[in-house]
Amino acid sequence: MLIKIHKKSDPLSSEITNESVYKARRDFIRTSSTLALGGLTGLGALTASLDTHAVTSQDTHPGKKLSNYKEKVRTVDEPLTPFKDVTHYNNFYEFSTDKEEPAIVARDFNPHPWSIKVEGEVAKPGTYQLEDFIKPHTLEERIYRFRCVEAWSMVIPWVGIPLASIIKRFEPTSKAKFVEMVTLYDPQRMPGQKRAVLDWPYLEGLRMDEAMHPLTILAVGLYGVELPNQNGAPLRLVVPWKYGFKNIKSIVSLRFTEQEPINTWQATNSREYGFYANVNPEVDHPRWSQARERRIGEFLKRKTLKFNGYEEEVAPLYASMDLRKFF
């Protein structure tokens, strides 16, 4: 096993701006200066911030390096979103409803020790320490698109384990039709839970075939380091063809059920959020369009892809379903 010792002076791979990002930013600057000439000087100049953003971003808390993972098991031909943006712009209502605050509020959150309860329709229920939960598996790097229901998106290099191989270990019974996951509930450590913005604890679920799909992973890291607290340390779900809110963070339990779980956002507003939450440009959120999205770091909005670009692999899961009804 090769363990690379990271010197303080070594740049993180995340700190080096990818060439295509760099070029895109140059183009962007050109666009924005044209805008400025067009008489929108003030606002045009403001967007210049996009250019400097990635170049100057340096994170103060890159977590512990993960070693011994299979690199790029899965990738996309699109530039990665800088580490700083992935870790300083995200939703995690357990810490704050603001997208920049989780990085600050979660700074002192200690995700160790951590245990995961496996229950419901399984042959081997039990409570497992995180280390034991992960140990039997090989970590894999999976570079996926990430699309938030709020119409912004990123490309994130996750490190994790296919959920299917974890589930198989616990031997779900024939009654297991769904898997339900729950986030830690501890308002002392997750101060956002002190207000009833959502009905805590956060709960999400997948149909068994979705959970067993080879694209679905439980992530323990990103950019080659352990998951930062604000991104759902120490264990989170990543289902790249669904909206971000399905990707439940800081998971403490997996329960196998016969009934379809009612996920938190559906419980909050069932008109706007469903159980499936598949990325779909043809089905709008009742209050905004899902046809386009803003990729973080880009100026022009891009078209949203059906199933977030994973249509070929996942469309068969929903072959006979009306996606307008099961949104």
Place this chain on the structure above:
Amino acid sequence: MAATQFLWRHPALVKAWIFILCLAPLGLLVWDGFHDLLGANPIEKIMRRTGDWVLYFLLITLAVTPLRNAFGWRRLLQYRRMLGLFTFFYVVLHFLNYLVLDQFFAWDEIVKDIIKRPYITVGFSAFVLLIPLAATSTNRMMKRLGKNWKKLHSLIYLIGVLAIVHYLWLVKADNREPLIYAAILVVLLLLRTRWVTRMLNNRSGQVIQQAVTRE
């Protein structure tokens, strides 16, 4: 004390100072833009900041009359027009940000947004309704419109409601902030109702009288 008296004698200075202060939010935005402090999604950040300042200026402008009534600060009225125009100024920035940076002139999308998305319909209406108010803010227009000027400008109450509904309808779950603004707006509107103004007039009348007798 001397400073207050100096300012009292030079209202133009006060006005200039308020003017500069009103530009500070824009200055800060430009500063943050150049120093890479607008975060991962600068366009959204500009949208939020300009939107916030529209609401602040709207509420400040609407607070002028009740403050004058309550404390007899007649001079405040001189600044009301400027505050109102700054509300409009930040609305224009908010809208331009949407039009240029957010949508980049995708007209079909914009039209769809305005028609189909209630929060945008409401916000856009508030913006459109503000235009005639800004256009008729000059002394000449005030004179020309006479009694109708006041009628026209009472549209601001409706605009205030629309602006807050716009905010309330765009949040996903955490509506604490828009509700705080709604509460302030309700208070500011209540302070204009006849029975409240009468009550306050009586009281401030007494305060002034006491001040006069003390002198």
